[in-house]
Amino acid sequence: MSRPIGSHTRTSGGLARAALPYADAAGSEAVQVYVSNSRGWALPPGDPKQDTLFRDGCGERGLPAYIHASLLVNLGSPTEQTVTRSVETLEHALRRGAAIGATAVVYHAGSSVDPAHDDKALHQLREALLPLLDVAAARGLPKLLVEPSAGGGRSLASKVQDLGPYLAAVEDHPWLGVCFDTCHAWAAGHDLARPGGMTETLDALVATVGRERLMLIHANDSKDECGSTRDRHETIGAGRIGTAAFAELLAHPATAGIPVIVETPTAPLHEGHAADIALLKGLRLSAA
């Protein structure tokens, strides 16, 4: 399927038990889940029965599955313990990803936090990430996808052009892909709301990383202004980016065949995501 559209999906109550009905109710054609607390370092082992049910359930539905790593992961951190924990968290997510049949693990690009640490951060990234990528490639584990952040905190990558030096730091490793988040790109200063702005940004992404690296899209509108460095997601069309930009996203050749995940507000359960997914499916139809 071209550009399957789905959402970040809740898993409390059991991976398969919670996520599959959620995905069905939301009309998802792709799913993304956490396999540990999004704001914690604990690394739960998972329930093998739920893992199998989830893997099979996604298989039957033809849903590609993605893991979002804990938001605490920061491979650029000046704090050694944070880097160690980040690596352990990514190792855990890759293992869990293999168990649940996930295609890839998404993590945030990270930040050096302290200007005095800027020079070291990319070298540190290389030391931490290269062995992980080598092991994942050798064992056929899911791929890792770096998601440029909203900026601020001395991000290692927030603008799409920053991905050039980021990838170079890990020798353009073939097991590292890219996840493009529209809210982050907007917060980092890409003017996606201007007609042609989304198209230009995706062109710049392809010019920087080539045609094969983009493997996932996070489609989120934003509550804040362009360049704010704030990461507050909004319902598609209800924020500052606006619906037309998402029509450009779904019409761009770089997004052909790439899953699109919404991480927008949803209440009381899946309803917000169902509406966003339906809206994006409509735009996809018009773009075809």
Ligand SMILES: [Zn+2]
């Ligand atoms: Zn995201």
